[in-house]
Amino acid sequence: MDEEQQQVASTWPLPPPFWKDFTSDNVSRIEELRKETADRLGVQDTWKVRLDGLPRELRNLQPPPEPEDGEWRVFGDRYRLKDELPQLEDGEIRRLFPDLDERDQDGKHFDRVTILKRLAKSLLLNFLELTGLLATSPEAAEDKITDIRDLFINFHHLINEYRPHQARESLITMMQSQLDRTRAETNAIRDAKDKAERVLEGLGSLTIENQVNYKTLENEESYDPDIEAWTMLLE
Known part of the structure; x- marks a missing residue:
C-alpha cells in the first residue's frame, strides 16, 4: 500500500499494471465480442456496448463507467466531468x-x-x-x-472568469484568419484564371501568316500549323 501511494505521488509515476493486458490478441477478441453484442442488440455504435462477464484478461480493456458523483482521481489529482471554476x-x-x-x-x-x-x-x-x-x-x-x-x-x-471570453475570442480570431486565407487563395485562383483567359484571347486573335516555302518541304503533309504557331510565339 505504501509503495502504491509512493508511485501515485511520484513526479514520473510508473504505468498502471494492467497495461500488459492490452495485447493485439486481447484487443481483437474484445472487438469481436463488442461487434457480436452490438449486432444482437441492434446498436450501430460498438463503442457504446458494455459487456458483462468478461474474462479477467479482458476486463481492463473495457472503459469504466462514469463516476456517479462526477469526480475521479488520477495520480493524486481530482478531476470533474463538468469543468467549472471553483468558488472562493x-x-x-x-x-x-x-x-x-x-x-x-x-x-x-x-x-x-x-x-x-x-x-x-x-x-x-x-x-x-x-x-x-x-x-x-x-x-x-x-x-x-x-x-x-x-x-x-x-x-x-x-x-x-475571463477564460470563456478568451476562448471565444481566440476561436473567432482563428476562424477569421482561416476565412481571410481562403479568400486570398480564391482571389489568387481568379487572377490566374483571368490571366489565362487573356492569354488565350490573345492567341486566338493572332493572324498567323504562313512564311513557309512549301517548295522547300520534302513532304507537304509534314507541315503542322500548330507547331508553326508556337514557333512564331517563341521567337
Whole structure:
C-alpha cells in the first residue's frame, strides 16, 4: 500500500499494471465480442456496448463507467466531468470583491477592470506594509502575508472568469484568419484564371501568316500549323 501511494505521488509515476493486458490478441477478441453484442442488440455504435462477464484478461480493456458523483482521481489529482471554476468560498478564501451579478448603488454592474485595478493597488500597498512590519515587528507579519495571499487568489480568480471570453475570442480570431486565407487563395485562383483567359484571347486573335516555302518541304503533309504557331510565339 505504501509503495502504491509512493508511485501515485511520484513526479514520473510508473504505468498502471494492467497495461500488459492490452495485447493485439486481447484487443481483437474484445472487438469481436463488442461487434457480436452490438449486432444482437441492434446498436450501430460498438463503442457504446458494455459487456458483462468478461474474462479477467479482458476486463481492463473495457472503459469504466462514469463516476456517479462526477469526480475521479488520477495520480493524486481530482478531476470533474463538468469543468467549472471553483468558488472562493469552497476553498475558504475571503471574497474581496462583490459578486459581479450584483449591481452597485447606481444600478450598474460592477466593472471587472476597475476591480482588478483596485486589487493591484491593494497588493502594492500591502507589500509595502509587509516590508515595514518585517523591519519593525516580524512576528506580526503573518496576518499581512495572509492578506496578500487572499489578494492574489482573488486577483487570479477574477482573471480566470475571463477564460470563456478568451476562448471565444481566440476561436473567432482563428476562424477569421482561416476565412481571410481562403479568400486570398480564391482571389489568387481568379487572377490566374483571368490571366489565362487573356492569354488565350490573345492567341486566338493572332493572324498567323504562313512564311513557309512549301517548295522547300520534302513532304507537304509534314507541315503542322500548330507547331508553326508556337514557333512564331517563341521567337
